[in-house]
Amino acid sequence: MAKEDVDSRKTLKHTKKKRKRKIILFSILVPLLLLVAVTSVYAYDLFTTAQKVADDSYEDDGREKSELRAQEVDPGKDHVSILFVGIDNSEHRDNEGNALSDALILATLNKNDNSIKMLSIPRDSYVQIPEVGYQDKITHAHAFGGVNATIESVETMMDVPVDYYVRLNFNAFVDAINALGGITAEVPYEFSESNSDDEKNSIHLYPGEQELNGEEALALARTRKLDNDIERGKRQQDILQAIIQKGTSVNGLLKLDEMLEAVGDNMTTNMTFDEMKSLVSYGTSGSFDIETFTLDGSDLMLEGIYYYQLNEADLAEKKQTLQEHLELDEEENGQESNVDESIQSNDEANTEQTD
Numbered sequence: 001m002a003k004e005d006v007d008s009r010k011t012l013k014h015t016k017k018k019r020k021r022k023i024i025l026f027s028i029l030v031p032l033l034l035l036v037a038v039t040s041v042y043a044y045d046l047f048t049t050a051q052k053v054a055d056d057s058y059e060d061d062g063r064e065k066s067e068l069r070a071q072e073v074d075p076g077k078d079h080v081s082i083l084f085v086g087i088d089n090s091e092h093r094d095n096e097g098n099a100l101s102d103a104l105i106l107a108t109l110n111k112n113d114n115s116i117k118m119l120s121i122p123r124d125s126y127v128q129i130p131e132v133g134y135q136d137k138i139t140h141a142h143a144f145g146g147v148n149a150t151i152e153s154v155e156t157m158m159d160v161p162v163d164y165y166v167r168l169n170f171n172a173f174v175d176a177i178n179a180l181g182g183i184t185a186e187v188p189y190e191f192s193e194s195n196s197d198d199e200k201n202s203i204h205l206y207p208g209e210q211e212l213n214g215e216e217a218l219a220l221a222r223t224r225k226l227d228n229d230i231e232r233g234k235r236q237q238d239i240l241q242a243i244i245q246k247g248t249s250v251n252g253l254l255k256l257d258e259m260l261e262a263v264g265d266n267m268t269t270n271m272t273f274d275e276m277k278s279l280v281s282y283g284t285s286g287s288f289d290i291e292t293f294t295l296d297g298s299d300l301m302l303e304g305i306y307y308y309q310l311n312e313a314d315l316a317e318k319k320q321t322l323q324e325h326l327e328l329d330e331e332e333n334g335q336e337s338n339v340d341e342s343i344q345s346n347d348e349a350n351t352e353q354t355d
Contacts, residue, residue, distance in 0.1 A: 049257055053264035054273035061148055061270045066161035073163050075109070075271075076278035079326045081160060082107045082271075085150055085167040087142060101142040101150055106158060108325045113289070114282050117325050119158075119318060120294040126307040127157045137307060147268075157315075160322045166269045171196065173221075174214030175262030176243075179255055182213045183242040188235070189226050193219035293318070 065072045073080050086103030104121040123139035131141060131149035141153040151162045174196055177183055186209045192201040195215050203219040205212075212220060221239055224231070247259070295318060300309035323329065 049260055051273045053260045054269075054271075054276055056264050057267045057269050058272060059268040059270060061151070061165065063148075063270075066155065066163055068155055068159070068161035069163070074278070075111075075163075075275050077111065079108065079110050079112075080163045081322075081326060082109070083151060083154055083162045083165045085142065085147060085165060087167060087169050099142060100139045102139070104138065104150070104154065106154060106160065106162070106322065108160070108322045109279070109282060110325050110327070111281075115289040115291070115325070116282065117322060118290065118292045119322060120292065121154065121157075122295060122297065122308045124306060124308040125157075125295065125297070126300060126302075126309055127153060129153050130156055158319055158322065160319065160326065160328075164269065164271045164275070166267060166271070168267050172263055172266035174218055175266065176259050177212075177214035177217050179258035179262045180243070180246050181255060182211050183217055183239070183246050184209060185212050185217065185220060185235075185239055185242050187212075187220060188231075191219075191223050191225055193223050193225075195219070 084103070084105040084107065085101050086105075087099040087101055100123070102123060104123065105118050106121060107116055107118045109116050121138060123137065125138045126135055127138050128134070129136050129138070129141050129144060129149065130152045131145040138150075138153055138157070141150045145152075147165055147167055151165060154160075155162055187205045187207050190206050191204075193203045193205075194200050195202045196218060203216055205216060205219065217239060220235060296311040296314040297308045298311070300307040
């Protein structure tokens with residue numbers, strides 16, 4: 001292994017010691033709230049604010065389309081995918097240049113039935129990282145080459161095109177919930193957690209349904225001290241629903257301007273404002289369907305380092321699920337059909353010339 005690779009691994013290992021956290025769904029909550037806002041900006045005369053936030057958050061990733069796409073997609077009429085990348089590049093960590101991805105969610109959106117499938121990708125998944133040419137934790141891809149290296153790794157792993165990305169940090173989650181005036185959630189047991197500034201045990205919650213601010217909701221979303229990842233995943237889904245409910249309530253809509261500002265300060269995306277607006281139908285159809293799932297696997301230790309070894313059968317099943325949701329097979333068949341028609345037309349033309 002080259003010296004620079006060894007040095008990179010040492011840096012990543014040091015960063016890992018400083019933070020051992022997984023947030024399964026936090027990175028998708030804020031973008032969904034943004035979509036709620038875009039859906040409602042016209043009614044509350046927030047169009048200009050929303051457009052400015054979207055414009056300020058826009059970041060060209062240098063790709064015209066995914067390499068797994070035959071042609072560019074139009075989210076207004078096509079099924080599309082969005083990769084949500086959650087990072088912690090806060091100032092107190094001084095790690096903006098090599099931040100790891102704390103959460104990865106690959107979402108596929110089907111325009112026909114207004115449904116969304118969201119696949120959580122465990123951050124320690126042992127996968128091929130094309131940016132460096134070897135297998136490593138997928139969380140390291142962002143440190144190696146930013147969002148483009150992360151996209152390339154996910155596409156290689158899932159064989160599903162990544163059309164768009166949304167990258168957020170912890171502040172987006174905390175600030176957006178605070179802007180909404182907090183959410184109502186069920187706390188299963190008493191526990192203490194660090195806050196977003198890593199102040200140990202600064203958040204202390206007791207069991208029961210209660211109002212939570214941004215920091216408290218973040219603590220609830222990531223704790224697993226007294227149970228496991230499965231139960232934590234259920235809590236995060238509950239938080240997701242609570243945020244959507246609050247964001248679409250009358251009181252929530254009245255605070256959209258504050259929420260938009262909170263999102264805009266902590267997000268980058270390659271989606272334009274017009275592309276965001278084209279997703280409005282997912283929130284206004286009256287049959288908004290969200291399905292969440294994750295990848296199965298097992299613990300793997302290599303040279304004293306922990307990895308998450310993905311279950312190949314489960315991975316293949318999840319690949320197929322997302323591919324079918326995007327109707328990629330039909331797209332491919334359509335391309336083959338076009339080719340066949342072209343060949344047939346050429347054959348007919350040649351026959352006429354021969355005659």
